Amino acid sequence: MRMVNIESLKQYKHIHMIGIGGVSMSGIAEILHYLGFIITGSDASQSEVTDKLIKHHIPVKIGHDIENLEKSNLVVFSAAIKKDDPELLRAKELNIPTIERGTFLGTLTKAFRNTICVSGTHGKTTTTSMISLCFLEACKDPSIQVGAYLNQIDGNYRVGTSDYFIIEACEYVESYLKLYPKAEVILNIDNDHLDYFGTIDNIIKSFSNYVKLIPDDGLLVINWDDPNCMKLTKNTRAKVLTYGIENQNANFVARNIKFNSNGFPTFDVYFNNNFYKTISLSVPGEHNVMNALACIAVCHEYGIEKEDIKNALYKYTGAHRRFEYKGSFNNVNVYDDYGHHPTEIIATANALKQKKYHESWVVFQPHTYSRTQNLLDEFANALTNFDNIIVTDRDKVIAATGPLKKKYLDKEINEFTERSIERRDNFFEKQKKSFQIINDEEEVGYYTFSSIVDNGDAIGSVILISTDVPISDVEDKMCIVLSKLLSKQFVD
Numbered sequence: 001m002r003m004v005n006i007e008s009l010k011q012y013k014h015i016h017m018i019g020i021g022g023v024s025m026s027g028i029a030e031i032l033h034y035l036g037f038i039i040t041g042s043d044a045s046q047s048e049v050t051d052k053l054i055k056h057h058i059p060v061k062i063g064h065d066i067e068n069l070e071k072s073n074l075v076v077f078s079a080a081i082k083k084d085d086p087e088l089l090r091a092k093e094l095n096i097p098t099i100e101r102g103t104f105l106g107t108l109t110k111a112f113r114n115t116i117c118v119s120g121t122h123g124k125t126t127t128t129s130m131i132s133l134c135f136l137e138a139c140k141d142p143s144i145q146v147g148a149y150l151n152q153i154d155g156n157y158r159v160g161t162s163d164y165f166i167i168e169a170c171e172y173v174e175s176y177l178k179l180y181p182k183a184e185v186i187l188n189i190d191n192d193h194l195d196y197f198g199t200i201d202n203i204i205k206s207f208s209n210y211v212k213l214i215p216d217d218g219l220l221v222i223n224w225d226d227p228n229c230m231k232l233t234k235n236t237r238a239k240v241l242t243y244g245i246e247n248q249n250a251n252f253v254a255r256n257i258k259f260n261s262n263g264f265p266t267f268d269v270y271f272n273n274n275f276y277k278t279i280s281l282s283v284p285g286e287h288n289v290m291n292a293l294a295c296i297a298v299c300h301e302y303g304i305e306k307e308d309i310k311n312a313l314y315k316y317t318g319a320h321r322r323f324e325y326k327g328s329f330n331n332v333n334v335y336d337d338y339g340h341h342p343t344e345i346i347a348t349a350n351a352l353k354q355k356k357y358h359e360s361w362v363v364f365q366p367h368t369y370s371r372t373q374n375l376l377d378e379f380a381n382a383l384t385n386f387d388n389i390i391v392t393d394r395d396k397v398i399a400a401t402g403p404l405k406k407k408y409l410d411k412e413i414n415e416f417t418e419r420s421i422e423r424r425d426n427f428f429e430k431q432k433k434s435f436q437i438i439n440d441e442e443e444v445g446y447y448t449f450s451s452i453v454d455n456g457d458a459i460g461s462v463i464l465i466s467t468d469v470p471i472s473d474v475e476d477k478m479c480i481v482l483s484k485l486l487s488k489q490f491v492d
Contacts, residue, residue, distance in 0.1 A: 009037070009111065012074035012097075017041040018087050019078030020060055021050045025101055027145040027157030028076070028108060033058050034159040042068045042087060044450065045484040052155065063477060066090040073097075076104045079173070084430075106178035109165060112143070116298060117169035119176055119210065120187030120223075123291045126283070127187060128168040130295035130316055135164060137312035138304045142166050151317070171203070176210050183219035183301075184211065185294050189228035204228055214238040221297045223290065224250035241301060243293035245286070252276070252297045254289050263352065265289050269296060277306045283318045285348070349386060362386040411438040420449045421461045428476050437463060446471045450483035 009032075020029055020041025026049045033039045033056065042061045043050055050060045061068045064087050069075065075091045075098045082088075091098050099107075109115040118128040125147045133152055135142045142164035144150075145157045169176040169184075189200075189207055197203045208231075214220055216237045223229045224242035233240050244250035245257070257267040263284030269276040279296070281288055292313055299309050326334045337348050345364075352360055417437050428448045429435070436442050445467035452460040462483040464471060 014038040014072045015074045016069055016072035017076045018081050021047050022078050023156050025078050029058055030157055030159050045480050102175035102178050110180040112165035113163040114182045115165045116183045117167055117179055117181040118185045119169040121190035123187045124168045127291045127294050131298050132166050133316050134299045134304055134309050134312040137308040140164055174206055184214055185221045186229055188223050188226045208235045211235040219301050221294055241297040243297050252293050280314050360386045361388040363390045414439045421451055448476045448479050450480045452483050
């Protein structure tokens with residue numbers, strides 16, 4: 001029987017979602033559709049996500065057009081959508097309420113009696129996945145939203161029938177402060193997103209405000225090996241469960257950790273110094289022992305049987321791009337890992353060291369301009385944990401045509417271009433203005449960006465520039481189509 005309280009949303013019968021192909025937006029769309037709402041959406045480009053939504057009877061239009069609003073009485077838009085988006089502007093003309101995705105997700109979490117939010121600098125996707133599989137193993141039928149493709153739910157989201165909602169909660173731009181958690185898991189607090197927070201002290205302050213959102217009858221599960229996390233417990237009256245490896249005073253601890261030839265750990269879990277269960281994982285590294293401990297603490301509090309926890313954790317083989325085994329060639333094993341922070345690179349290196357191998361090679365692609373700049377020394381030190389290092393350069397124009405070819409080809413892009421790529425959306429400037437694609441080369445004119453996306457990661461962009469005449473809607477759509485074709489090429 002459905003336990004979700006949707007009274008606050010019932011006034012909106014038809015909800016239109018701009019940017020519906022995003023990781024979070026698509027999950028929200030599926031949940032709302034299951035709850036009985038009429039859902040339509042639009043996105044800049046077709047993708048596997050939009051195809052899946054259409055297959056599930058959620059109409060999706062490719063391209064942003066005022067006609068897409070149809071008879072909607074609420075518009076939800078992703079943070080990547082510009083203020084001058086034609087659908088947003090039309091919604092305001094028609095006095096249709098609009099709400100940003102993060103705020104709306106907060107409203108949706110309020111509708112569930114047990115929203116479990118997993119946050120922290122590292123390990124969110126893995127831990128969210130582990131908790132989700134344990135709840136599924138225990139037949140608790142949760143709704144799930146996770147930041148990567150998870151084989152067991154055939155995607156990044158799942159719609160359940162219970163009052164459990166397990167979500168990956170991101171701290172970037174403090175979007176997690178809009179949520180209504182019943183339980184929070186805080187895995188660690190590290191230097192990240194410094195372009196927004198500025199300092200580690202500001203990050204800790206933000207997490208302190210986040211912890212205050214837990215109701216008094218809620219739950220905080222927190223890493224007792226992390227000094228930054230230990231500071232947060234004073235900000236809540238909720239029940240606190242701690243976990244750790246180094247700090248044996250934590251509630252849940254791992255002892256007798258052993259690794260097999262694949263680097264997969266087996267360890268004994270102790271709860272308040274009493275033996276709890278022996279756990280074996282099918283993912284490598286000590287960092288995953290920590291993720292599993294956080295998962296176990298949550299599941300214990302929610303009454304999941306030890307055997308169900310053990311079975312679910314053993315079945316978990318990782319989400320996509322989390323030290324994901326891709327295959328072998330000439331006796332060389334190849335793994336794909338979304339290690340976009342120095343701490344995560346070190347964790348991957350340590351996990352690799354538990355395996356039997358002759359020599360390690362790492363091919364590292366910098367993820368964002370600001371993170372690479374702010375943590376350059378840390379990245380350099382982290383990469384020295386491998387025998388051989390290759391650093392790729394995605395920050396250059398690798399192909400160009402037309403009269404501006406010589407000016408742009410093989411030139412380094414600037415932060416403006418980098419951020420435009422990271423939007424993972426079409427970026428169409430119809431008004432003539434000054435802009436820079438590369439450093440020290442200013443143009444006055446018109447432009448459109450369309451991101452090239454590989455497995456959810458923005459890896460580049462198709463850019464169309466005009467210095468004299470406005471770019472037409474047809475040319476903009478051609479840019480979108482080309483970026484989609486290139487995205488498909490990378491996937492294939």
